[in-house]
Amino acid sequence: MRAAGISLAGVLIVVVARFITAVRGLWDGVAPTDEQRIYFANHASHGDFVLIWTVLPRRMRFATRPVAGSDYWLKSRLRWFIGCDVFNAVLIDRERVSRANDPIRIMTDVLDQGLSLIVFPEGTRNATEARLLPFKSGLYHLAKARTDVPLVPVWIDNLNRVMPKGEFVPIPLICTVTFGAPLRLAAAERKQDFLARAEQALLALSPKATAP
Amino acid sequence: MTMPHRDLLVVLASLLAVLIVASAIGYALHRRLSPDGQNAVVENLNDRIRAWWIMVVLMGLALIGGKTGVTLLFAFCSFAALREFITLTNTRRADHWALAAAFFIVLPVQYYLVWIDWYGLYAIFIPVYAFLLMPIIAALRGDTDHYLVRIAEVQWAQMICVFCTSHVPALLTLQIPGYEGRNVLLIAFLVIVVQMSDVLQYIWGKLLGRTKIAPRLSPSKTVEGFVGGALSATLIGAALAWMTPFRPLEAAFLSLVIVLMGFFGGLVMSAIKRDRGVKDWGHLIAGHGGFIDRLDSVVFSAPIFFHLVRYGWSAT
Numbered sequence: 001m002r003a004a005g006i007s008l009a010g011v012l013i014v015v016v017a018r019f020i021t022a023v024r025g026l027w028d029g030v031a032p033t034d035e036q037r038i039y040f041a042n043h044a045s046h047g048d049f050v051l052i053w054t055v056l057p058r059r060m061r062f063a064t065r066p067v068a069g070s071d072y073w074l075k076s077r078l079r080w081f082i083g084c085d086v087f088n089a090v091l092i093d094r095e096r097v098s099r100a101n102d103p104i105r106i107m108t109d110v111l112d113q114g115l116s117l118i119v120f121p122e123g124t125r126n127a128t129e130a131r132l133l134p135f136k137s138g139l140y141h142l143a144k145a146r147t148d149v150p151l152v153p154v155w156i157d158n159l160n161r162v163m164p165k166g167e168f169v170p171i172p173l174i175c176t177v178t179f180g181a182p183l184r185l186a187a188a189e190r191k192q193d194f195l196a197r198a199e200q201a202l203l204a205l206s207p208k209a210t211a212p
Numbered sequence: 213m214t215m216p217h218r219d220l221l222v223v224l225a226s227l228l229a230v231l232i233v234a235s236a237i238g239y240a241l242h243r244r245l246s247p248d249g250q251n252a253v254v255e256n257l258n259d260r261i262r263a264w265w266i267m268v269v270l271m272g273l274a275l276i277g278g279k280t281g282v283t284l285l286f287a288f289c290s291f292a293a294l295r296e297f298i299t300l301t302n303t304r305r306a307d308h309w310a311l312a313a314a315f316f317i318v319l320p321v322q323y324y325l326v327w328i329d330w331y332g333l334y335a336i337f338i339p340v341y342a343f344l345l346m347p348i349i350a351a352l353r354g355d356t357d358h359y360l361v362r363i364a365e366v367q368w369a370q371m372i373c374v375f376c377t378s379h380v381p382a383l384l385t386l387q388i389p390g391y392e393g394r395n396v397l398l399i400a401f402l403v404i405v406v407q408m409s410d411v412l413q414y415i416w417g418k419l420l421g422r423t424k425i426a427p428r429l430s431p432s433k434t435v436e437g438f439v440g441g442a443l444s445a446t447l448i449g450a451a452l453a454w455m456t457p458f459r460p461l462e463a464a465f466l467s468l469v470i471v472l473m474g475f476f477g478g479l480v481m482s483a484i485k486r487d488r489g490v491k492d493w494g495h496l497i498a499g500h501g502g503f504i505d506r507l508d509s510v511v512f513s514a515p516i517f518f519h520l521v522r523y524g525w526s527a528t
Binding site: 022024158161164167169171172173174 | 308309
């Protein structure tokens with residue numbers, strides 16, 4: 001009964017996401033396969049992982065878990081249901097990072113079960129005019145902890161216009177989710193070099209990067 | 213629900229027959245010229261035929277469903293078209309409420325007014341009320357950057373995607389003496405003439421096309437294609453007079469108007485696409501671009517066709 005409710009909610013969210021955004025997944029440099037990956041995406045809205053989830057083929061959805069801040073997703077029963085039950089999010093505490101509560105450890109535990117992750121290396125939603133906020137170091141530490149898992153950049157386009165931070169009525173606009181060629185941490189690559197490379201790889205997928 | 217009119221069933225059966233023939237030809241071409249999908253023209257043709265199937269089936273179901281079916285179908289088309297249009301505009305954060313109103317208030321209200329046949333209001337709802345109220349909503353947010361451009365774009369989007377499109381279901385509200393219960397055939401007539409004109413222009417253009425009509429807007433459109441397509445679609449329209457309240461010569465005249473408006477509507481929408489640097493409005497239908505790419509000619513011809521018929525044939 002509960003499982004049926006969860007999968008119904010999942011279907012409903014996908015239908016609504018398609019209705020509002022007519023979202024298309026563009027696999028540009030990487031194919032939708034079952035390979036284990038860390039997807040890292042730009043973050044403008046709470047709907048970001050909904051869109052990634054929507055464009056992933058069905059069997060990949062259940063093997064891919066978004067990483068999200070527990071401060072937001074544990075705030076109400078509805079958010080708990082959507083975040084934990086429907087999307088099976090990996091919740092991390094952004095405020096009190098300690099050795100007992102090490103976010104990298106929580107994420108590598110999930111990777112060690114063979115699952116893929118969706119992370120937002122900006123660390124928070126981008127409400128600025130800049131296309132991308134500087135990456136936090138989490139992506140580097142994650143890449144260093146599991147060097148064998150490829151990191152796939154994912155550019156989510158237009159969702160910031162659908163639902164800007166602070167608005168609650170979405171505007172229907174067409175969105176795309178572009179998956180780019182995978183990255184790996186090079187041997188002896190320095191933290192800032194790797195993070196700069198990852199930012200560039202992600203920005204290169206933005207349609208505005210090619211438009212005049 | 214009443215039984216669909218016999219004429220409508222004849223029209224739908226003929227369309228299905230045409231599609232079956234088209235699919236058979238497409239399959240034969242695929243087998244002979246492009247077994248591994250290497251011939252782009254053949255593959256594109258087959259994509260188009262597949263999309264035609266979807267459109268004819270949807271249109272057919274809507275027409276059989278009568279007023280409710282047609283109104284719902286075109287309300288959804290308006291929604292999808294508006295979504296494509298607004299995606300390409302310069303809207304900003306401050307337009308959020310004006311845009312929400314366009315999608316969730318103006319669009320449903322317009323189609324509701326058409327559905328209840330309140331001509332006096334649906335004919336002016338967007339040109340007067342939305343026109344004056346939307347800029348007020350946007351102004352209240354205080355962001356004046358590109359203000360005129362932003363509100364003009366939103367108004368234009370609503371006129372094209374909602375107001376003009378809603379004149380297709382509005383055809384059902386016309387009261388034409390001696391034509392009661394057959395109004396869905398007016399929609400079938402409009403859509404068939406417009407779409408035949410598009411297809412025939414494409415075919416004439418491929419066969420004879422040499423002189424480009426508007427090379428900057430639409431490199432595939434040629435004078436030969438346009439003239440051939442317009443004339444042959446007008447003839448087809450005249451031959452379809454039996455399903456309309458018009459005499460053959462009248463049907464030919466109205467078809468010519470529909471074809472001309474459709475053609476120039478396509479040019480106008482191409483100009484907007486060039487301005488925005490995109491090739492298609494969207495990617496909803498394989499081989500056909502977005503909704504607006506399919507709707508543009510209908511959108512431009514529907515209001516004119518509606519008003520000509522209302523003036524010349526309707527009792528109200």
